Amino acid sequence: MASSLILIPLIAVIIFNLPIMASHKRLPLLFGVVFSLWQAWLALFSAGSLWGNPVFPLPLLSGMHLQVTHLTLVMYLAIAIAAGSALVICWYTLEDGNKRFDVINLILLAIAGMNGVVSVTDLFTLYVFIEVVSIASFILIALHKDGDALEGSMKYILMSAIATLMMLSAIALFMMTTGSTAFGEIAHALRTQPDSLLRGTAVGLFLGGVFIKSGSVPFHGWLPDAYASAPAGVSVLLAGIVTKTTGIYTLIRLVTAVFGFSAHLQTLLLAIGALSIVVGALAALTQTDIKRMLAYSSISQMGYIVIGLGTGTTIGVAGAVFHLLNHAIFKTQLFANAAAVEEQTGTRNMDALGGLAEKMPVTGITSIIGFLSMAGVPPLSGFWSKLIIIIALWLSGYRWYALIAVAASVLTLAYMLSLQRRVFFGKLAAGFENLKEAELGIVLPAVILAAISIIAGIAFPFVLHRLILPIAAGW
Amino acid sequence: MNTQSLLLAAVFFPIIGSCVVPLAGWISPRLRNGFSLACVLSSLCSAVCLLPSVFAGDITSVSYSLPLGFNFILTADCLSVFMAITASLIGSIIVFYSWGYINHYKNQHEYYFLVTLFLGSMMGIVFSGNLIFLYVFWEVTALASWRLIGFFREKSYVIRADKAFMITMFGAVMMLMGFITLFQQTGSFDLANIKNALGTTPAANLAVLLILMGILSKSATLPFHTWLPDAGVAPAPVTALLHAAVLVKIGVYVYARLFIATMPIALPWHTIIPVVAGASALISAGAALIETDLKRIIAYSTISQIGFIFLGLSTGSEIGIAGGLMYILMHGIAKGGLFLCAGIVEQNMHEKNITKLGGLFRTMPITAIAFLLCSLSVMGIPPLGGFFSKHMVISGAIAGGHPVIAFVFLVGAFLTILYLLRVFTMVFLGDPQTPTAEEGSPTMVISVSVLAMLSVAGGLYINYISTPIEYIVKQMVR
Numbered sequence: 001m002a003s004s005l006i007l008i009p010l011i012a013v014i015i016f017n018l019p020i021m022a023s024h025k026r027l028p029l030l031f032g033v034v035f036s037l038w039q040a041w042l043a044l045f046s047a048g049s050l051w052g053n054p055v056f057p058l059p060l061l062s063g064m065h066l067q068v069t070h071l072t073l074v075m076y077l078a079i080a081i082a083a084g085s086a087l088v089i090c091w092y093t094l095e096d097g098n099k100r101f102d103v104i105n106l107i108l109l110a111i112a113g114m115n116g117v118v119s120v121t122d123l124f125t126l127y128v129f130i131e132v133v134s135i136a137s138f139i140l141i142a143l144h145k146d147g148d149a150l151e152g153s154m155k156y157i158l159m160s161a162i163a164t165l166m167m168l169s170a171i172a173l174f175m176m177t178t179g180s181t182a183f184g185e186i187a188h189a190l191r192t193q194p195d196s197l198l199r200g201t202a203v204g205l206f207l208g209g210v211f212i213k214s215g216s217v218p219f220h221g222w223l224p225d226a227y228a229s230a231p232a233g234v235s236v237l238l239a240g241i242v243t244k245t246t247g248i249y250t251l252i253r254l255v256t257a258v259f260g261f262s263a264h265l266q267t268l269l270l271a272i273g274a275l276s277i278v279v280g281a282l283a284a285l286t287q288t289d290i291k292r293m294l295a296y297s298s299i300s301q302m303g304y305i306v307i308g309l310g311t312g313t314t315i316g317v318a319g320a321v322f323h324l325l326n327h328a329i330f331k332t333q334l335f336a337n338a339a340a341v342e343e344q345t346g347t348r349n350m351d352a353l354g355g356l357a358e359k360m361p362v363t364g365i366t367s368i369i370g371f372l373s374m375a376g377v378p379p380l381s382g383f384w385s386k387l388i389i390i391i392a393l394w395l396s397g398y399r400w401y402a403l404i405a406v407a408a409s410v411l412t413l414a415y416m417l418s419l420q421r422r423v424f425f426g427k428l429a430a431g432f433e434n435l436k437e438a439e440l441g442i443v444l445p446a447v448i449l450a451a452i453s454i455i456a457g458i459a460f461p462f463v464l465h466r467l468i469l470p471i472a473a474g475w
Numbered sequence: 476m477n478t479q480s481l482l483l484a485a486v487f488f489p490i491i492g493s494c495v496v497p498l499a500g501w502i503s504p505r506l507r508n509g510f511s512l513a514c515v516l517s518s519l520c521s522a523v524c525l526l527p528s529v530f531a532g533d534i535t536s537v538s539y540s541l542p543l544g545f546n547f548i549l550t551a552d553c554l555s556v557f558m559a560i561t562a563s564l565i566g567s568i569i570v571f572y573s574w575g576y577i578n579h580y581k582n583q584h585e586y587y588f589l590v591t592l593f594l595g596s597m598m599g600i601v602f603s604g605n606l607i608f609l610y611v612f613w614e615v616t617a618l619a620s621w622r623l624i625g626f627f628r629e630k631s632y633v634i635r636a637d638k639a640f641m642i643t644m645f646g647a648v649m650m651l652m653g654f655i656t657l658f659q660q661t662g663s664f665d666l667a668n669i670k671n672a673l674g675t676t677p678a679a680n681l682a683v684l685l686i687l688m689g690i691l692s693k694s695a696t697l698p699f700h701t702w703l704p705d706a707g708v709a710p711a712p713v714t715a716l717l718h719a720a721v722l723v724k725i726g727v728y729v730y731a732r733l734f735i736a737t738m739p740i741a742l743p744w745h746t747i748i749p750v751v752a753g754a755s756a757l758i759s760a761g762a763a764l765i766e767t768d769l770k771r772i773i774a775y776s777t778i779s780q781i782g783f784i785f786l787g788l789s790t791g792s793e794i795g796i797a798g799g800l801m802y803i804l805m806h807g808i809a810k811g812g813l814f815l816c817a818g819i820v821e822q823n824m825h826e827k828n829i830t831k832l833g834g835l836f837r838t839m840p841i842t843a844i845a846f847l848l849c850s851l852s853v854m855g856i857p858p859l860g861g862f863f864s865k866h867m868v869i870s871g872a873i874a875g876g877h878p879v880i881a882f883v884f885l886v887g888a889f890l891t892i893l894y895l896l897r898v899f900t901m902v903f904l905g906d907p908q909t910p911t912a913e914e915g916s917p918t919m920v921i922s923v924s925v926l927a928m929l930s931v932a933g934g935l936y937i938n939y940i941s942t943p944i945e946y947i948v949k950q951m952v953r
Contacts, residue, residue: 378614402655406652409648410648413644461542464542464543
């Protein structure tokens with residue numbers, strides 16, 4: 001079943017690009033939305049036994065072992081939510097029919113890649129799928145081919161090239177010392193001979209690559225440029241899920257299943273997490289561009305996930321994964337709101353905006369829900385994941401880190417309140433008297449996502465039982 | 476209805492009802508106004524109906540076990556029912572007064588939604604038997620008050636709203652850390668389990684410190700008090716009232732619930748807290764003396780009076796605690812009356828600088844008398860309600876062995892008399908400075924009269940209040 005989540009979008013892209021399909025321009029969008037819904041449904045409600053049987057026993061995949069853990073299911077859900085929203089928003093924010101078509105195809109490709117990333121069980125295949133996602137993202141960022149877009153994309157390519165180099169060297173070192181790239185065998189080798197210098201180097205190199213991909217401080221330089229210069233719908237995809245899958249998910253999976261926790265690694269994770277939280281939040285405070293502010297806030301929120309992972313406890317990892325899922329929900333939604341604002345007003349400069357809630361009530365209200373969920377205000381879902389992370393930190397004795405984490409959540413509130421004040425709340429800025437709400441295709445995803453934030457927050461026992469606690473139990 | 480459904484109704488009627496309020500508003504504004512009042516009144520009725528059973532000594536509780544110790548528990552005992560009645564009574568009057576006040580402004584759906592939600596989550600705080608859900612409801616009230624303070628959308632108001640939200644949020648997350656420390660110490664977030672696990676062992680000092688930061692920030696006590704005068708200036712007086720009469724009481728209530736009814740605290744706290752409260756009461760009374768903005772004066776006076784409540788609760792003597800609880804009720808009513816009178820003055824005169832007002836007694840007699848009665852109650856002049864509570868708090872301080880602090884509070888009480896008389900003279904007596912002025916709308920005048928009469932009745936029929944309060948205190952300290 002896991003293989004079909006990778007193959008169906010891949011095959012679909014090939015079919016859509018056949019000459020006979022040229023007249024069906026809308027079909028890819030329809031397919032993408034239906035596929036996302038189906039994937040979300042599978043992740044939430046399917047029985048565990050479903051995932052054992054490959055429906056496409058293709059020779060192509062004979063050397064590739066897929067494994068669906070509870071963590072994978074959460075990621076399937078997050079990918080479906082974020083990518084599905086991105087598809088719709090891209091469609092409605094782009095004017096040019098050909099660009100629309102290209103973007104939808106590239107996003108489908110990225111979906112296939114991300115589903116691959118979260119399902120594989122060996123390092124080399126993991127690397128291949130990460131590259132699939134990255135290449136799709138490079139093109140998506142540079143879509144408009146203007147100066148900013150090319151610069152953002154170029155930065156991403158350069159940083160990714162370094163990350164690639166580090167990951168490939170690490171894989172080579174593992175191959176050299178253990179003769180395999182499978183997770184299980186590397187984990188076994190690391191456990192039996194923990195002192196091997198070569199393997200230690202390999203672990204360090206791979207982690208370095210992953211940190212770059214995830215945009216953690218101090219490897220975050222490319223991220224705000226890439227998010228801000230991308231077309232509105234693409235930044236939804238990038239911020240909501242792409243860097244989280246290629247960077248953060250990979251980190252969580254490798255640390256829990258392959259590299260294992262050691263005191264040094266935990267210190268490193270806690271330090272990078274705390275640094276990302278604080279630097280991201282402080283940088284976000286000073287921004288005037290909506291998308292740049294949201295990008296820095298992404299860095300900050302990634303810090304919470306890394307710091308949760310750094311506790312090395314099951315509850316901490318569960319909290320981290322929960323926050324990853326929540327982040328996919330509220331950040332996708334906030335970028336959707338930013339897309340609506342940019343689409344209707346033509347600017348992202350917060351100082352030129354103000355009082356938009358009066359003219360764009362739906363965008364205004366949903367963005368409040370999104371930012372409150374991000375700041376960890378109950379009863380929204382973001383509160384519960386932050387709470388679990390903080391409880392894990394406090395109970396495992398990292399009290400100062402816990403204090404940093406909660407103090408930074410007040411900073412989160414500070415910059416999001418300033419965004420609200422400058423864009424939505426307050427008196428209507430001059431020149432926007434005839435402003436209208438964005439079209440349904442942009443507003444609807446935001447409404448659905450805000451509703452998910454509320455419902456998941458109130459029905460948090462269901463989310464915990466169904467998705468999150470099995471991860472803690474199974475690890 | 477059995478007691479459990481009453482308990483659920485008291486909390487969830489207004490919370491769920493608040494989401495229906497905007498829908499009702501689309502049908503007709505009248506329906507919306509009535510529905511909103513009905514939601515708050517249903518809380519009041521449910522709490523009143525719970526009275527017989529809790530005073531018979533039964534404790535009603537509803538609990539659902541949820542993962543990670545985040546159990547959803549509502550508990551009704553004497554203290555919570557008393558607090559629920561106080562809050563929903565004042566809340567009902569606020570909503571009624573709003574009918575006359577808010578109908579001149581935009582975004583009324585939002586207003587009624589927020590007020591109802593606020594009062595509903597206040598019920599949630601009062602009845603919550605689990606620390607995590609206490610925090611959840613606590614933050615929902617912060618959320619509602621953020622939006623209410625910034626209700627008029629002027630930039631300066633919105634900035635003040637953001638300030639209030641951030642200060643209370645900071646306190647709240649610190650409190651959350653305190654809760655987690657307690658969880659570490661006792662292994663549970665449930666108040667009943669915490670009480671059993673601790674027995675007579677004092678709670679960890681770190682936990683007490685962190686939780687106090689939350690309580691002081693919500694109750695606008697030194698050093699986290701700065702948001703309250705700002706919140707009092709910016710928005711509608713209704714909102715200001717909501718904060719002065721209801722919101723700040725949340726912190727005081729949680730103090731009583733946690734540190735008196737649930738867990739013992741180490742000895743030094745019994746000196747530290749009265750000292751902080753005393754400093755807060757004196758400094759803000761001084762600020763109230765020099766302010767010229769009507770609503771800022773009343774806001775500073777609130778901070779000062781909250782100090783008295785903390786003093787009463789922290790003395791550790793039964794009479795002091797009883798005085799503190801009675802103070803919550805009397806101050807809520809009298810301060811509510813003052814704010815609503817200020818609202819009438821501001822709406823009719825478009826002026827809240829007391830040096831530019833004067834002689835309003837002739838044109839607004841009912842408002843003036845209501846203002847005077849409520850001021851007398853806050854000052855603690857016999858036979859009004861405020862006298863008895865102030866008397867009990869100060870004798871509690873002496874009984875608890877803090878004669879110096881009791882003296883400081885006497886000075887505070889003297890300052891209260893000074894600044895309230897100053898306000899009354901400057902606004903209502905003397906020569907009229909502006910020609911046109913008329914009495915407020917009927918609903919507004921009725922509301923202030925009711926509050927003034929309640930202040931008087933509270934003093935005259937003090938027996939009917941003091942007996943149950945003594946019973947509550949017995950149940951708390953047991």
